[in-house]
Amino acid sequence: MTDYVSRRTASGNIFLPKKFQGFPEIKEALIADRMQAAFMVAPMAIALRSQGVPIKIVYLGHRYGSAVVVRRDGPVHSVKDLVGKTMAIPSRFSDEHLILVRALKANGLPRSAVKMIEMPPPDVAGALAVNAIDGFSMGEPFPGQAEMGGYGRLLFKAQEYWPDFMSCVLVVRQDAIDRRPAAVQELVDGIARSGLWLDAGVANREHAADFVGRYYYNQPPALLRWVLTRDLTRVVYSPLAPRKADFDLVRDLMLETGLLDRPIPFEEYVDTRFADGAAGARPWVFSAASTAAQ
Amino acid sequence: MSVKRLVGFLLGWVTLVTAAHLWLNADWSALWNDRLPLDQRKFNVAYIPVT
Numbered sequence: 001m002t003d004y005v006s007r008r009t010a011s012g013n014i015f016l017p018k019k020f021q022g023f024p025e026i027k028e029a030l031i032a033d034r035m036q037a038a039f040m041v042a043p044m045a046i047a048l049r050s051q052g053v054p055i056k057i058v059y060l061g062h063r064y065g066s067a068v069v070v071r072r073d074g075p076v077h078s079v080k081d082l083v084g085k086t087m088a089i090p091s092r093f094s095d096e097h098l099i100l101v102r103a104l105k106a107n108g109l110p111r112s113a114v115k116m117i118e119m120p121p122p123d124v125a126g127a128l129a130v131n132a133i134d135g136f137s138m139g140e141p142f143p144g145q146a147e148m149g150g151y152g153r154l155l156f157k158a159q160e161y162w163p164d165f166m167s168c169v170l171v172v173r174q175d176a177i178d179r180r181p182a183a184v185q186e187l188v189d190g191i192a193r194s195g196l197w198l199d200a201g202v203a204n205r206e207h208a209a210d211f212v213g214r215y216y217y218n219q220p221p222a223l224l225r226w227v228l229t230r231d232l233t234r235v236v237y238s239p240l241a242p243r244k245a246d247f248d249l250v251r252d253l254m255l256e257t258g259l260l261d262r263p264i265p266f267e268e269y270v271d272t273r274f275a276d277g278a279a280g281a282r283p284w285v286f287s288a289a290s291t292a293a294q
Numbered sequence: 295m296s297v298k299r300l301v302g303f304l305l306g307w308v309t310l311v312t313a314a315h316l317w318l319n320a321d322w323s324a325l326w327n328d329r330l331p332l333d334q335r336k337f338n339v340a341y342i343p344v345t
Contacts, residue, residue: 015337016324026340038340090344121344139344168344176337183337217343 001198002190004211005284008293014186017216022120023091030055036176037187039168042250043259044093049269050260054174056271057242059188059278061168062195065235066096066158067143068103070135071128072151079107079155085134088119088127095158095167096137098253103161111257128152139167140235141219144227157234164246177271188274189281195237196283198228205229207288241275 007013018035020026023044029035031053039061049055068087070076076085082104089097101111119127124136125145135155136142146152158165170191172184197204209224217224227234244266254260286293295303327335 013336015339016327018324018338018340020340020342022342026342029340034338035340036337039342040340121342142344172337180333187337187339216341219343 001208001212001216002187002194004215005194005197005286005293006190008286008291010294014183014190019216019218021122023094030171030173033173033175037170037172037184039170041091041094041096041167042169042247043095043098043254044091045169045171046247046251046254046264046269047093047259048171050262050264055171055269056174056177057169057247057269058172058177058184058271058274059170059191060166060240060242061170061191062240063164063166063236064157064159064233066099066137066139066165066167068100068135068137068155068158069128069143069146069152070155071131072153074134074153076135076155079103080109082135082155083109083113084115086115086117088124088133088136088138089116090121090138091118092116093254093259095165095250096139098250098257099158099162099165100137101257102253103156106161125149125152141217141223141227145219145223148223148226159233162249164243166246166250169242172271181274185274185277188278192238192240192275192278192281193284195240196281197286198237199232200283202229202232203288205232210288241279242270242272244270 003013003015003017023040026038026040027044027048030038045055045057076082087100089100091097097116100114100116104111104113121138121142124138125142127133128136128146129149129151143152143154147154177184198208205228206225209228210221213219213221213224247266247270251260251264255263284293
């Protein structure tokens with residue numbers, strides 16, 4: 001979204017977006033410096049930093065936007081019905097894994113009550129459709145895809161068990177931060193402006209669904225429109241500044257589930273100065289009727 | 295059809311397909327960006343098609 005709009009401004013696009021199909025590949029590309037920045041699930045970013053990979057979280061990608069979906073005609077109608085079932089998650093190092101653990105715990109169940117398998121996000125809806133899994137915990141638009149396709153049913157949205165839930169975060173390599181802080185700030189500003197623009201109303205979200213679906217996600221715009229506009233709180237795009245309390249919660253869940261071996265401090269994996277710099281950002285001036293943006 | 299015309303046609307076809315491939319499938323902006331000085335390059339930003 002930020003790329004599409006910024007290309008239409010006088011200063012032009014500010015980064016080159018590269019589509020991946022899974023988080024492990026993003027991780028490798030980031031370590032190898034083929035990518036200078038990436039959107040990835042927060043626990044993976046924290047784990048990488050904890051292992052010494054020189055990256056920092058500088059902003060969030062969105063809030064909410066993840067859900068647990070089960071077969072529409074299946075026997076699962078509550079979290080307690082998940083016992084013994086096979087659930088797909090994008091990665092062990094994902095908020096979608098942690099939300100499932102949190103929901104199980106809230107219902108008095110251990111993590112081992114459910115068989116969790118890692119699966120690339122684009123594959124989960126198809127796997128559910130052919131009964132290869134009993135359900136999945138994943139970010140949109142895949143819950144929406146399963147619902148729209150008629151074979152999936154929302155068991156719960158992430159925010160039901162985790163208020164202020166966040167998932168994808170923007171991470172930047174430390175050498176890029178050190179050498180080119182102005183470029184990082186421009187990127188964060190653009191994402192902040194996109195978030196405010198998306199949250200300004202249904203018309204903007206409909207427009208975004210159209211161009212993001214066609215040119216970036218390679219998904220039907222109707223699916224993204226369904227996800228973004230049926231319920232505006234299903235995914236929200238502001239505020240996106242990283243907050244210590246949110247990350248402490250993720251870190252503590254990671255320690256609890258064995259994904260981290262030490263309580264890494266917030267300041268070691270988050271750099272808040274770019275979010276502070278974007279605090280006064282204003283939404284893009286852009287509409288479906290215009291070819292230029294400001 | 296003479297051999298000369300056949301070869302000319304094949305060469306033209308290969309040139310056309312190659313040009314179309316380079317136009318449609320090569321990521322010229324990325325290739326160009328990789329050759330710029332470090333401080334002028336745009337960041338490559340990875341994403342997956344999920345919110």
